[in-house]
Structure formats: C-alpha cells, structure tokens
Amino acid sequence: MTTLESRIKEVLDENPQIVQTDLASISGASRSVVNQWIDSKIKSMRLDYALEIERALGYSHIWLVLGTGEKKVRKHASFSELNGSEAQLLMFYRQLTEHKKHELEAIANRLANEDKYTATKANPYLGQRDEFGGVIIGSGSNLQKAKRKA
DSSP: OOOHHHHHHHHHHHTTTTOOHHHHHHSSHHHHHHHHHTTTTSSOOOHHHHHHHHHHOOOHHHHHHOOOOOSSSOOOOOOEEEGGHHHHHHHHHHHHHHHHHHHHHHHHHHHHHHGGGOOOOOOOTTTTTTTOOOOOOOHHHHHHHHHHHH
C-alpha cells in the first residue's frame, strides 16, 4: 500500500499540465490541504475530494483514499463511440420496460452461449432447447431426474 503523498505525487507526475493549485481547484480542497498531502502532513483524503478528482482526472476514489484497487476507473464507452447498429440497439433498449429489458438480456445471453454447447455422444441433448427456450447444458440422465422432480 502506498502513502497518500506518493499517490498525489503520482497523479501530478502523470499530469504535468496540472500543478498543485489546479489539483486544489479540481478536488475542492484548499491549496494548503494539497500542500499538506504532498508534504505528508495530512495522511488521509476526504471522500468528497477524491470523488472530484475521479470525475475530473479518472483516478479511482478508492485508490486515492485507501491506496488499494485499480488506479484508474474504467471508462465506459461513450455513445459517440458506438457504430450505427449499436447506437440504435441501445436506444431501443433504453425505451423498454424493466421486464422487457430482462427478457432481452436473457435472449442475448442465450445467443452468446449457443455456440458453446453442441451435442456429443455422451450428451446428445446438449445444445437443444428446453420447453422454455433455454439451451440444455446438463446431461441426459440429469435432465430426466430434473423432469421427474418437477
């Protein structure tokens, strides 16, 4: 685990265009507080300061405060990075009710996993659909046992 001082210095080193006064503005902390982080006089950071740094620079608030976990937060793809079909699917998805979203997610899961399951001599049912449209992945004997219990 690193010290707050070393994490702040790392942020500043990786962003040479940002100086201590900029970090104070970004975080909402005073210049004095930022100086004390760097001089190791203050050994912890308030969560609200860390969240502001995360929003502005992408450094994880958990990493900033605790020194653990991923240093940078993963950036989600922006709408402008999607191709036309992806953007259209996302727009359709956002208009669905929660129930319909769950149905669509189940269909997408089945489609994504379909190719993983193909029938074999040991399991001739593998890859076939059950009465609910799901792909059968259990063995034939397990399937019979499951049907008897139901």
